Amino acid sequence: MTKVCVIGIGFTNFNPITPDMEWKDIMYEACQKAYVDAGVDPRRDIDSFITCAEDYWEGFSIFDEFVPDQVGALLRPCCTVCGDGIYGLGNAAMQIQTGLMDVVSIEAHSKVSDLLTYGDVVLHAMDPIYDRPVSGPVERPNYAGLPSYPEENPKPLVGSSDETDRVHPYFLAGLEMQHFLKTTGTTEEECAEVAVKNKKNAFLNPYAAYEAKISADHVMKSEYCFKPLKRMDISPNVDGAVCFVLANENIAKDLGIEPIYLEGFGWSSETPWLSTRGMEAEYARKSAEMAYKMADIVQPTKEIDLAEIDDRFTYKELQHLEALGLARKGEAKTLLKEGVTEIEGDLPINPSGGSLGVGNCLEATGLQKSLEIIMQLRGHAGKRQVPDAEVGLAQAWRGLPSGSGAVAIFRRG
Amino acid sequence: MENRKEEKPTYPKYAPGTHVRTSDIRDKKITYTWWEPEIQYAWSLGNAMSKFLQGLKEGKILGVHCHKCNRLIVPPRSFCEYCYGPTEDWVELKDTGTINTYSVSYLDPNANRIEEPILIGVISIDEAYPKPMGFMHYFGEMSKDEIHIGMKVKAVWKPEDEREGSINDIKYFKPLGGGE
Numbered sequence: 001m002t003k004v005c006v007i008g009i010g011f012t013n014f015n016p017i018t019p020d021m022e023w024k025d026i027m028y029e030a031c032q033k034a035y036v037d038a039g040v041d042p043r044r045d046i047d048s049f050i051t052c053a054e055d056y057w058e059g060f061s062i063f064d065e066f067v068p069d070q071v072g073a074l075l076r077p078c079c080t081v082c083g084d085g086i087y088g089l090g091n092a093a094m095q096i097q098t099g100l101m102d103v104v105s106i107e108a109h110s111k112v113s114d115l116l117t118y119g120d121v122v123l124h125a126m127d128p129i130y131d132r133p134v135s136g137p138v139e140r141p142n143y144a145g146l147p148s149y150p151e152e153n154p155k156p157l158v159g160s161s162d163e164t165d166r167v168h169p170y171f172l173a174g175l176e177m178q179h180f181l182k183t184t185g186t187t188e189e190e191c192a193e194v195a196v197k198n199k200k201n202a203f204l205n206p207y208a209a210y211e212a213k214i215s216a217d218h219v220m221k222s223e224y225c226f227k228p229l230k231r232m233d234i235s236p237n238v239d240g241a242v243c244f245v246l247a248n249e250n251i252a253k254d255l256g257i258e259p260i261y262l263e264g265f266g267w268s269s270e271t272p273w274l275s276t277r278g279m280e281a282e283y284a285r286k287s288a289e290m291a292y293k294m295a296d297i298v299q300p301t302k303e304i305d306l307a308e309i310d311d312r313f314t315y316k317e318l319q320h321l322e323a324l325g326l327a328r329k330g331e332a333k334t335l336l337k338e339g340v341t342e343i344e345g346d347l348p349i350n351p352s353g354g355s356l357g358v359g360n361c362l363e364a365t366g367l368q369k370s371l372e373i374i375m376q377l378r379g380h381a382g383k384r385q386v387p388d389a390e391v392g393l394a395q396a397w398r399g400l401p402s403g404s405g406a407v408a409i410f411r412r413g
Numbered sequence: 414m415e416n417r418k419e420e421k422p423t424y425p426k427y428a429p430g431t432h433v434r435t436s437d438i439r440d441k442k443i444t445y446t447w448w449e450p451e452i453q454y455a456w457s458l459g460n461a462m463s464k465f466l467q468g469l470k471e472g473k474i475l476g477v478h479c480h481k482c483n484r485l486i487v488p489p490r491s492f493c494e495y496c497y498g499p500t501e502d503w504v505e506l507k508d509t510g511t512i513n514t515y516s517v518s519y520l521d522p523n524a525n526r527i528e529e530p531i532l533i534g535v536i537s538i539d540e541a542y543p544k545p546m547g548f549m550h551y552f553g554e555m556s557k558d559e560i561h562i563g564m565k566v567k568a569v570w571k572p573e574d575e576r577e578g579s580i581n582d583i584k585y586f587k588p589l590g591g592g593e
């Protein structure tokens with residue numbers, strides 16, 4: 001089969017707010033850098049363009065229509081994948097493998113700071129009959145100067161109970177964490193150490209937004225949001241964009257680029273029935289199985305040198321580590337404690353800082369994680385460089401309340 | 414044909430049935446679930462759009478060049494979608510143009526019939542190029558019988574103290590009268 005490789009990468013800084021940039025501008029910046037990095041002219045050399053975006057995050061119906069200009073795709077084959085960036089990466093690879101396209105651009109971004117009611121969008125992703133009524137409407141901040149309902153004529157609440165009787169939809173993570181702690185014998189303190197490690201790694205990453213020198217005690221003393229989940233167990237949101245140029249191997253050779261191969265990818269989706277589906281990240285296990293098979297990986301713990309895995313909540317890193325087969329059940333906390341998952345350990349996990357250190361960049365999460373793997377395999381990761389990295393895994397979950405996720409495996413050429 | 418008139422229409426036994434009416438939904442005679450999302454956005458505009466809207470607030474239509482593609486672009490943008498290069502050299506354009514296309518619209522956003530049709534269309538701004546280059550707006554001070562493609566028009570601005578940096582700081586475009 002045609003071998004697919006990454007020939008260019010581009011990204012913006014990741015920032016909690018970007019009031020000086022339009023969403024088009026951050027996409028343009030990431031794409032332009034990727035095209036320069038690959039040495040290609042998008043108006044001539046790129047055959048197809050993919051963006052990963054979800055309409056509600058963006059605030060547009062049919063966001064697809066607003067994509068072509070800033071990715072360089074005007075009047076060219078262009079489409080949007082409604083999912084995490086790794087889903088787009090898989091689609092781009094398949095377009096190349098069909099032989100129809102030689103060079104494909106793939107972009108994902110977050111401009112979540114433009115969304116004033118993040119919790120409402122998460123809530124809107126829940127089942128309207130069974131799950132939404134027990135949660136939201138969520139409390140929203142008071143934004144100066146924006147239209148709101150006057151005090152004497154407040155907006156009527158949906159459903160029967162008062163707003164204060166309801167919970168923010170992130171309570172779902174509290175449910176899952178409770179289950180994880182119980183079934184694996186992991187403690188809250190051990191989960192807190194994930195935040196300590198990832199925020200420390202973020203110090204070595206110039207584009208990360210949430211680096212911090214903290215101890216597990218800081219996390220433990222942060223207030224409970226959804227017990228056992230505390231404020232500092234949660235990845236804060238961030239703006240940013242990432243773009244890759246993918247090409248078939250021969251194009252990379254013609255361009256004289258040392259390629260990073262996309263060896264395997266996989267994706268999987270759980271049922272949306274929140275109360276009956278599994279709580280052990282089955283989507284991660286399934287997508288990894290698919291990717292390992294494609295990449296001919298038989299013993300992941302021996303063959304994978306480093307991984308960037310979804311840590312939107314601290315316990316998620318440990319849960320995913322086990323689901324991906326990189327740790328045995330209940331063993332993830334031990335790997336963390338023994339320093340195995342530190343940058344200088346045997347299996348560095350989230351050297352970029354992960355979502356806890358870089359920020360939760362929504363559908364761009366998978367590409368931010370892939371970006372770190374590619375930089376590491378290129379040997380361009382600076383102070384956080386993992387020595388002799390040859391094979392890396394990137395994994396992303398689609399975030400609450402989804403049970404979907406994807407995995408990509410890269411190998412140095 | 415004569416026979417046809419005497420034929421009685423036949424229906425299958427299950428038809429015609431009873432239509433669901435709005436009142437049935439309101440009175441909860443049928444089961445349904447209802448949700449009203451409360452979702453708000455406030456988009457940062459970036460350099461190009463901010464400058465354009467600031468211009469409108471000051472009663473000016475601003476454009477920007479892509480010299481490579483020989484375009485004078487309005488509404489301005491930070492990059493040119495044709496060559497993918499950055500735009501440069503801002504200029505103030507005259508607030509006159511030509512109707513590129515239009516429609517006489519009889520429905521409001523809820524598809525209710527309206528008495529006085531609304532005139533809406535695309536204006537090619539005079540100094541911008543290549544044609545068509547301009548934006549969408551309303552037309553006023555002209556009848557549905559007078560409006561035509563190729564008609565010369567001029568912006569009618571809101572009073573300065575009512576402008577807020579919006580495309581609606583222009584109220585509408587009116588016919589460009591003789592001598593103007």
Ligand SMILES: [Zn+2]
Nearest residue numbers: 479482493496
């Ligand atoms: Zn141009």
